[in-house]
Amino acid sequence: MIRLAVADDQSILRSGLVALLRLETDLEVVGEAADAAAALDVVADTDPDVLLLDVQMPPGTGADGRPGPQDGIEVARRLRADGAARPRIIVLTTFGRAGYLRRTMETGAEGFMVKDAPVERLVDAIRRVQQGLRVVDPDLAAQSLSVGPSPLTAKETEVLRAAADGAGTSQIAATLFLSEGTVRNHISSAIGKLGVAGRAEAVRRATDNGWL
Amino acid sequence: MIRLAVADDQSILRSGLVALLRLETDLEVVGEAADAAAALDVVADTDPDVLLLDVQMPPGTGADGRPGPQDGIEVARRLRADGAARPRIIVLTTFGRAGYLRRTMETGAEGFMVKDAPVERLVDAIRRVQQGLRVVDPDLAAQSLSVGPSPLTAKETEVLRAAADGAGTSQIAATLFLSEGTVRNHISSAIGKLGVAGRAEAVRRATDNGWL
DNA sequence: TGCGGACCATGACAGCTGTCATGGGCGGGG
DNA sequence: CCCCGCCCATGACAGCTGTCATGGTCCGCA
Structure with a gap:
C-alpha cells in the first residue's frame, strides 16, 4: 500500500x-x-x-x-x-x-x-x-x-539574471561593476539571440527555458 | 437526471x-x-x-x-x-x-x-x-x-483599450485622431489612478478588473 | 453672472532603452 | 607566426515613455 x-x-x-x-x-x-x-x-x-x-x-x-x-x-x-x-x-x-x-x-x-x-x-x-x-x-x-543548451554567454546570463530580480540598468551596472552601456549591450545581445522584443520578454523567455 | x-x-x-x-x-x-x-x-x-x-x-x-x-x-x-x-x-x-x-x-x-x-x-x-x-x-x-466601478475616464478607457490590442503610441494616436502627446497623457493619468508603473501593468490591471 | 472643478488636448522636457560603431583581449587554425 | 572569430567593454546616438505645465471647453452651483 x-x-x-x-x-x-x-x-x-x-x-x-x-x-x-x-x-x-x-x-x-x-x-x-x-x-x-x-x-x-x-x-x-x-x-x-x-x-x-x-x-x-x-x-x-x-x-x-x-x-x-x-x-x-x-x-x-x-x-x-x-x-x-x-x-x-x-x-x-x-x-x-x-x-x-x-x-x-x-x-x-x-x-x-x-x-x-x-x-x-x-x-x-x-x-x-x-x-x-x-x-x-x-x-x-x-x-x-x-530546447537545448543556453545560447547566452556568461555575462549575458549574469546580467539577465540580475534583471530578473527586478534590478534596473544602473543597479545591475553597480552590482556587476560594469558600465551602464555595457549592461544594456549584453541585454541587447541576449534580446537578439532570443528573438524577442524588450528586456522583459528576454527575461521571461530565458527563465521559461531554464537558462537563468 | x-x-x-x-x-x-x-x-x-x-x-x-x-x-x-x-x-x-x-x-x-x-x-x-x-x-x-x-x-x-x-x-x-x-x-x-x-x-x-x-x-x-x-x-x-x-x-x-x-x-x-x-x-x-x-x-x-x-x-x-x-x-x-x-x-x-x-x-x-x-x-x-x-x-x-x-x-x-x-x-x-x-x-x-x-x-x-x-x-x-x-x-x-x-x-x-x-x-x-x-x-x-x-x-x-x-x-x-x-473592485467597484472603473475610475478611468472615457478617453482613458478608450486609449487603454487600444493599447491592450498591442497598438503603439503612434498607432493609437492615428486611430483615435489624437496627438501622440495626448495619448501618452491619458495613459499617464490612467497609470496614476491605477497605482502601477508603466503602461503594460496599467493594461493588465484594467483588464483584470474588467474595466476595459 | 461669476467661479470652481471635471475632462480633454497639446507641446516641452527628462529619463530610460536598445542599437551601433569601435576597440581590447584571448584562443584555435592556417 | 599571424589572422580570424568570439567574448567583453565602452560611449554615442535615436527612439520611446511618462510627467509636467499650460490652456481650452463644459457643467454645476452660489
Whole structure:
C-alpha cells in the first residue's frame, strides 16, 4: 500500500485527484494540503511515501505564523534540505516549462508531470517513484531536450539574471561593476539571440527555458 | 437526471472532476472535451443539460479544420449567439478575475465558479443552474463588487483599450485622431489612478478588473 | 453672472532603452 | 607566426515613455 499526500490549491482538482487515486487498490491518500505551508505540515504529520506537489501554490502561513515557501518547488527543496529520502516527490504543473523541470530536478525530486497528462500516466509515475525510479513526463522531457543548451554567454546570463530580480540598468551596472552601456549591450545581445522584443520578454523567455 | 458535459484542457482535472460528478446520483456525464473546438462538437453531439467550461483552453481545430474559439468564454458566446437556452453554461476558472466574471456574464452564461471552490459548491451550482437560476461564486462576487466601478475616464478607457490590442503610441494616436502627446497623457493619468508603473501593468490591471 | 472643478488636448522636457560603431583581449587554425 | 572569430567593454546616438505645465471647453452651483 502506497501512502500518498496531495498538495494543490485548486480544491476541485485536489478532490478529483483524490477520488481517482482512491480507485486504485494499492494507493491510499493520507493527507491533503491547499498551500505550501500546509504541505510541509502534512508531510510532518502523516509521513507519506509519495507527495504530489503542485508548482503554483499560495505560500500560506505555517504553524509558527510565518509565511511558507513561495511555490511547490521550494517546498521540495526544503523537504530535501536535510538529505532525507522521504517522501518521494512528484511535482505537478499546469505549464510545461523547461525551467520548472530543471529547477525541480535540481531539488532532488523524483518526478515531474504536467497536468494535462492522462491520469494513468500519473498513477504509473507514482508506482515507479515508489520503487525508487525517477519519472519525467515524456512530452516535456522531449521539449526540454529540444530546447537545448543556453545560447547566452556568461555575462549575458549574469546580467539577465540580475534583471530578473527586478534590478534596473544602473543597479545591475553597480552590482556587476560594469558600465551602464555595457549592461544594456549584453541585454541587447541576449534580446537578439532570443528573438524577442524588450528586456522583459528576454527575461521571461530565458527563465521559461531554464537558462537563468 | 442532469446530463453534463465537461470541457477542460487539464486531463487530470477533467478526469477527477468526472469521477467526482459520477458519485452524485442525479448527475450523468455524457461528454468531455479538451479544447474549445471539441467543446462545441461535444455540445452538438450530445446536447447536454449543463456544460462545465474552463476559461483557459487551447483553441483546437474544429471538424472543418479551422481553429476554434480562443477561450471558454468565447465558446459560451458562440453557443448563445443563436439565442438558444441550451445548454446551461457554468464557466470555471483558476483565476478569480473580475474581468472574467464580467465577460462571462455578458455572454449569457448561467454560472461562474473558481476552481478552488469546494466541490459541493460546484455540484450545488449545477443543480441550481439546471433549475434556471444564475449562480456566481460568492467570494468572487464579493471581490467583484469591492473592485467597484472603473475610475478611468472615457478617453482613458478608450486609449487603454487600444493599447491592450498591442497598438503603439503612434498607432493609437492615428486611430483615435489624437496627438501622440495626448495619448501618452491619458495613459499617464490612467497609470496614476491605477497605482502601477508603466503602461503594460496599467493594461493588465484594467483588464483584470474588467474595466476595459 | 461669476467661479470652481471635471475632462480633454497639446507641446516641452527628462529619463530610460536598445542599437551601433569601435576597440581590447584571448584562443584555435592556417 | 599571424589572422580570424568570439567574448567583453565602452560611449554615442535615436527612439520611446511618462510627467509636467499650460490652456481650452463644459457643467454645476452660489
